Amino acid sequence: MRTVGVLSATGAALVLAAGMAVAAPSPPPPPKPLIGEGQVDEALKRLPGFVADGMRKTGVPGVSVAVVHRDKVVYLQGFGVRRTGETAKVGPDTVFQIASLSKPVSSTVIAGALKDPADWDRRTELPGFALKDPWVTGHVTAADLFSHRSGLPDHAGDLLEDLGYDQAYILDHLRLEPLTPFRSSYAYTNFGFTAAAEAVARAHGTSWQKLSEDTLFKPAGMTRTSTEFSAFAHAPDHAATHVKNPDGTWSPRFVRDPDAQAPAGGVSSTARDMARWMRLQLSGGTLDGTRIIPADTLATTHLPQILSQPPTPPANRTGFYGLGWNVSYDDAGRLRLSHSGAFELGANTSVTLLPLEQLGIVVLTNGAPVGVADAIAMNFFDTAEHGKPTTDWQPLFAEIYAQVDGAGRSPIDYAHPPAGAKPARADSAYTGTYDNPYYGKLTVAADPGGSGGLVLSLGPKPLRYPLTHYDGDTFSFETSGENAVGRTGVTFKDGTVRIEYLDKTHLGTFTRQ
Numbered sequence: 001m002r003t004v005g006v007l008s009a010t011g012a013a014l015v016l017a018a019g020m021a022v023a024a025p026s027p028p029p030p031p032k033p034l035i036g037e038g039q040v041d042e043a044l045k046r047l048p049g050f051v052a053d054g055m056r057k058t059g060v061p062g063v064s065v066a067v068v069h070r071d072k073v074v075y076l077q078g079f080g081v082r083r084t085g086e087t088a089k090v091g092p093d094t095v096f097q098i099a100s101l102s103k104p105v106s107s108t109v110i111a112g113a114l115k116d117p118a119d120w121d122r123r124t125e126l127p128g129f130a131l132k133d134p135w136v137t138g139h140v141t142a143a144d145l146f147s148h149r150s151g152l153p154d155h156a157g158d159l160l161e162d163l164g165y166d167q168a169y170i171l172d173h174l175r176l177e178p179l180t181p182f183r184s185s186y187a188y189t190n191f192g193f194t195a196a197a198e199a200v201a202r203a204h205g206t207s208w209q210k211l212s213e214d215t216l217f218k219p220a221g222m223t224r225t226s227t228e229f230s231a232f233a234h235a236p237d238h239a240a241t242h243v244k245n246p247d248g249t250w251s252p253r254f255v256r257d258p259d260a261q262a263p264a265g266g267v268s269s270t271a272r273d274m275a276r277w278m279r280l281q282l283s284g285g286t287l288d289g290t291r292i293i294p295a296d297t298l299a300t301t302h303l304p305q306i307l308s309q310p311p312t313p314p315a316n317r318t319g320f321y322g323l324g325w326n327v328s329y330d331d332a333g334r335l336r337l338s339h340s341g342a343f344e345l346g347a348n349t350s351v352t353l354l355p356l357e358q359l360g361i362v363v364l365t366n367g368a369p370v371g372v373a374d375a376i377a378m379n380f381f382d383t384a385e386h387g388k389p390t391t392d393w394q395p396l397f398a399e400i401y402a403q404v405d406g407a408g409r410s411p412i413d414y415a416h417p418p419a420g421a422k423p424a425r426a427d428s429a430y431t432g433t434y435d436n437p438y439y440g441k442l443t444v445a446a447d448p449g450g451s452g453g454l455v456l457s458l459g460p461k462p463l464r465y466p467l468t469h470y471d472g473d474t475f476s477f478e479t480s481g482e483n484a485v486g487r488t489g490v491t492f493k494d495g496t497v498r499i500e501y502l503d504k505t506h507l508g509t510f511t512r513q
Contacts, residue, residue, distance in 0.1 A: 031333035035357045035384050040069050043384035050379040050389075051079050057394055060348075060367035061250050062090040062239050065376065066275035070358045071283055073275045082366065083240040084250055092272045095224055095238040096364040097256065099341030100190075101349045102227075102267035104301070105216070105277065106197055107146055107324030109263075111285075111297040112215040113200055120146075120300055120323065126199040128168060130175040136182050137175075145196035146323040147305035148188050151179035153505050155483070157191030157261075162481030163439065163459035167260040171195050176438045178505055186306045186321060190264035193324075197263030208262055219292045220280055222273040229257045232268035239366035241346025250367055254345040256482065265341070271364055274351070278360040281337075281353060301325060302337060302355070338377075342369035344405065344482050350377045359384070371397025410500055414468070414476035414487040422472035427454060430473075430492050434510035439502060442510045456490065458499075 044067065051063050061084050067075035078090035098105070114120065120143040130137045136151060144150045156177045157170045165173075170191050180187065201211045209227045217225045224235065232238055233255075240252035258266040269277075276287060285293035301323040308326070309319030320327040326338045334356045341349035346366065350373035353360040361380050363373040375393035382389045424430075427446055431454070434442040443457045447466065454467040456477060465477035473492040479485050479501055489500035495512040502508030 028333070031356060033357050034332060034334075035354075035359060037069075039384050039387075040074070040359065042387070043380050044075050046383050047075060047376075047380055048077070048079075050376050051077075054372040054376055054394060055080060058367070058370045058372050058398075059244070059248060059250050060365050060370065060372045061242050062094070062366040063372065063376070064090050064092060064094055064096065064239075064271040064364045065361065066092070066271040066278070067361045067380070068275055068278045068282065068359070071279055073272075073279070076271055076275060078271070082238065083252055084242060088237075090239060090366075091237070093224060093237055093270050095232055095235040095268050095270055096349065096366060097232055097239075097241060097258070097268050097343065097347045098274075098349045098364060099258075099265050099343045099347050101339050101341035101351055101362075102263065102265050103146075103193065103324040104281075104337070104339050104351065105225075105267050105269075105324075106193075106212070106227075106263040107301045107322075108277065108281070108293060108298065109212045109216045110142060110146070110197065110200055110323075111301055112293040113204060113211060114294075114297045117296050117300045120297070124196050124199045126171070126195055126202060128172040129195045129199070132175055132177060132179050133182070136179060139182075142196040142200060143305060143323060144183060145189075145192040146301075147321050148186055148192065148308070149183050149306040149321075150189070150192050151182045151185060152187060152189045152192045153177055153180070154187040154189065156187075156189045156505075158483050159502060160439070161191075161260045162483050163463060164461045165260070165440075165459065167194065167198075167262075169460075170260060171198075173438055176507060183306075186308045190261045193264040194261045216277075216292070219290070220276050220287055222269065222276055225267065225269040225273045227262045227266050229259045229266065229268075235268070238268070239364075241343060241368075242366055243344075243346050243368045244370070252346065256343045256345040256347070258343075265343075269364075271362060274362040274364070278351070278353065278362060282355055282358050282360055302327065302335065340369075340374055342401065344368055344484070348373045350374045352377045352381060354381070369401040371395075371399075371401055408483070408485040408501060408504070410485070410488055412489060414470050414489060417470050421470065424469050424475075425473065430454060430497075433513045434497050435513050436507070436510040438507040439510070442497065444497070 062080035062082055064078045076092045078092055078094055080090050082088045082090055121141045124140050140150050160170045201208045212227050241256055242250040242252050244250055280287045284295045285298045303322055304320030304327045306321050308321040311318050328336045337353040339351055346368050348365045348369040351362045361377050363376045365373050371394055374397040378393040379389045431444050444454055447453045447455050456465045456467055467475040467477055470476050475490045476487045479488050485501050491498045496509050498509045
């Protein structure tokens, strides 16, 4: 009798063939470190050139970099200026907004606040927070929300933030968002992440900033790190956010206040502070001989929780998301932890850790995402492993960010009405007050400036958008904020108005009152 695939009680796989038991092949040996001290030294020698090259090619005004290796800070340097038009230089203690690099920092805070790795799987309870499916609401955990597998749509709530709504309003209205399958679909959501962090802080009877200070920032000596925008804005040595102008120059035209999503994107820090944090990460939660974060709860943050990127050419590597971390494995089987941060209004950051090599780099910049931070990090690691960069990373990352930026733009060119466009009706056909359970009140009124056009007002402040006629009952306006997508359509029909860019999840139709 021939039996295939028998598993013994001890877990050893046996194949029984012709009456003979044959042990299955042994598992491959664990990966070994491949980067020596000399290779790191060579990469460090070339690092200033990588930074200078990236700044020269893109014009990004300021960069700050830290590298840690074997529990030592082996590189710490600032480049460029804090604000264009001024002479103040970027240094290791210049405070930057780190955008979504906040996520692995915040998962470190939660790891320090929890007593046991199993606590990551406790139900998230926060007054005002619920999801569309009551069953999911009753089962969603910090691990689900920190790994973006709750079923919430991509970047759910971000457009409410752009309109000026506060954290409480946004978290309360996530219940209206449609859900994809729970724990089997990945979609990056700042406010789901924020809800989980705020729930842990509330369970500890404190604010998110106080929990972060007491659990991580103070014990780790991260003296210039905060989760509050006011701390960044009032820091004497801080880097202003910059965007690129049409002529290729950069200017600090916008201010990005991320307080509503503080755990997901609100941290500000310095290269020196982030170097201490990287040392803590690579040492399993200790720093200078002192245990700061429990090893087991921290290690849980480094484990894959959900597939985030299927295998894609040319490398065909699979990407995962852990708890606040992008998690991947290279061809040698080594764990790689990474995360980028990007504010379209003027910041781009990157961190990469190779725990087996005890090597990490963080790059902070004060320019909108054009790939500089990511390219510097990749050039450094390529040089440490291969002696030189394996490709020209800068244009590759620039293209990735350009694709992300263009993804939400309308296929319709509203700046150029079609030939034979129909005229609009009288203003009275459109003016009035409209309501929407998700986005709130909207008003359309004649331009108070007397120009004869219409102005749409939306949000709690409210924000005002002059309407430009396109065709018949369709108008457009220029979007603004972190998630701006250029011109978007505004269509009036049967007592309703639909705003195109707010309607990605079919929540963008307002009804006349």
